[in-house]
Amino acid sequence: MAAHHLAGALLTLLGALFLFLGALGIVRMPDLYNRMQAGTKATTLGNILTLAGLALYHPSWALKIGVIALFVLVTNPLSSHALARAAHGAGVPLTEGSVSDALAEDLSPEGGEAVES
Amino acid sequence: MIYLDVFLCVLTVICAVAAMVTRKLVAAAILAGVVSLIVSYLFVRMKAPDVAMTEAAIGAALSTVIFLIAIRRTEEEER
Amino acid sequence: MADVILELALVLAGIGVLLASYRLLKGPCPPSRAVALDVLTLITIPLLVGAAVMTGRAIYLDVALVYGLLSFLGVVSLARYFEKGV
Amino acid sequence: MDRRWRSISIATLFYWALWLVLVQSFDPQEMIAGAVVAFFVAFLSKGEPFTTPINCLLAPKRILYSIIYVFYLFFAIVRSNLDVARRVVSPSLPINPGIVKIKTRLKSPLGKMILANSITLTPGTLTVDVRGDDFYIHWIDVETKDVQAATEKIAAGFEKYLEVICG
Structure with missing residues (x-):
């Protein structure tokens, strides 16, 4: 057994741990925005680590796996930003203990709540 | 690995049943997207990458967009 | 040894699929379900690449590539629907 | 040509x-x-x-700063991921969320796009909306509501490099 197999498998295990933590965060967090924080970003790092580990495990595919990782790295912040903006526009409320909502304050100058859909 | 495949098969059935019984149409569209996602993985495990690729293209992007356009056209109280 | 660790990693990702599908089935509002769909896609891409590596055939990577591109389209169209309806 | x-x-x-x-x-x-x-x-x-980036290819200083920026971004991602992972697994769920407003100094659209996506890519901060020079950031642990202090905390590290790379 080659050493790069073991290193790649360990890196994959570390990435899978981050994937698992992201999925755990999506269950435990109280509202949509916090779910997005834990869910779609911990899984980005998990994705990159997992794909790097698998590329190390199978080095002749490293270039192609790198293209997949690049796509994930570029498209993921775009899609999560689009979802967050759409959810705020649709009036998904923040959780109870939230400190401030500067965007809703700026949208309605009287300091009212965000519109419910 | 076979345990993971069996678990994903069961999850596919659960998601499909949930897509049928749910009252919200958008939730049903999202659940249909997840069904095609997992089915695509199962096709890869069954050594059919071409079918999996077609399933990914149709199920993930095209059918979701068409479902959403169709839901847009429905009446307000049915959403 | 390395194979066992790799399978363990894929099973750990499978538990992640279980947790994310709990949020998908329960999800109080439709945008939460969309976030769960996003997370499920991000977990499934390493599963697909892992299946390709364990089988050893390069054609399986293309499925992960197509999925990574097209699921972005699906999530963005969902976001557009939530914002103003397609 | x-x-x-x-x-x-x-x-x-x-x-x-x-x-x-x-x-x-x-x-x-x-x-x-x-x-x-x-x-x-x-x-x-x-x-x-x-x-846009054709000018970037001409100046060696910009290439150097781009390479430094990639490594800086990667370490920022890893650091904040560990922070969010600690919050997720701890039983009491120590979060203090809220949406704050920051102001950016960057002028070019490319720089704003890279800054917004970098802020989104580091866990703990999520760009909800962009209006002109104002970014609205959902922050998982709000330390300050002041615009200047929040800009200093969130965006200053990225801006330092992006200002050289694309203005």
């Missing part, structure tokens, strides 16, 4: 390299077909993603 054709040719080369990575063969038929398709796509999109 005016500027439009230069950006189209750069985009063609990029798409052709991507094609060669994806097909993984150097058969002449594949290469010719890839070149035709790459030029077609680049012509239809008018070389769009590559119109």
Whole structure:
């Protein structure tokens, strides 16, 4: 057994741990925005680590796996930003203990709540 | 690995049943997207990458967009 | 040894699929379900690449590539629907 | 050769390299077909993603700062991921969320886009909306509601490099 197999498998295990933590965060967090924080970003790092580990495990595919990782790295912040903006526009409320909502304050100058859909 | 495949098969059935019984149409569209996602993985495990690729293209992007356009056209109280 | 660790990693990702599908089935509002769909896609891409590596055939990577591109389209169209309806 | 054709040719080369990575063969038929398709796509999109960074290729200082920026971004991602992972697994769920407003000094659209995506990519901060120079950030642990202090906490580290790279 080659050493790069073991290193790649360990890196994959570390990435899978981050994937698992992201999925755990999506269950435990109280509202949509916090779910997005834990869910779609911990899984980005998990994705990159997992794909790097698998590329190390199978080095002749490293270039192609790198293209997949690049796509994930570029498209993921775009899609999560689009979802967050759409959810705020649709009036998904923040959780109870939230400190401030500067965007809703700026949208309605009287300091009212965000519109419910 | 076979345990993971069996678990994903069961999850596919659960998601499909949930897509049928749910009252919200958008939730049903999202659940249909997840069904095609997992089915695509199962096709890869069954050594059919071409079918999996077609399933990914149709199920993930095209059918979701068409479902959403169709839901847009429905009446307000049915959403 | 390395194979066992790799399978363990894929099973750990499978538990992640279980947790994310709990949020998908329960999800109080439709945008939460969309976030769960996003997370499920991000977990499934390493599963697909892992299946390709364990089988050893390069054609399986293309499925992960197509999925990574097209699921972005699906999530963005969902976001557009939530914002103003397609 | 005016500027439009230069950006189209750069985009063609990029798409052709991507094609060669994806097909993984150097058969002449594949290469010719890839070149035709790459030029077609680049012509239809008018070389769009590559119109701005041409200036970046000329100055060596910008290339150096880009490489430093990639490593800085990676370490920021890892650090904040560990922070969010600690919050997720701890039983009491120590979060203090809220949406704050920050102001950016960057002027070019490319710089704003990279800054917003970098803020989104580091866990703990999520760009909800962009209006002109104001970014609205959902922050998982709000330490300050003041605009200046929040800018200093969230965006200053990225801005320092992005100001040199693309203004």
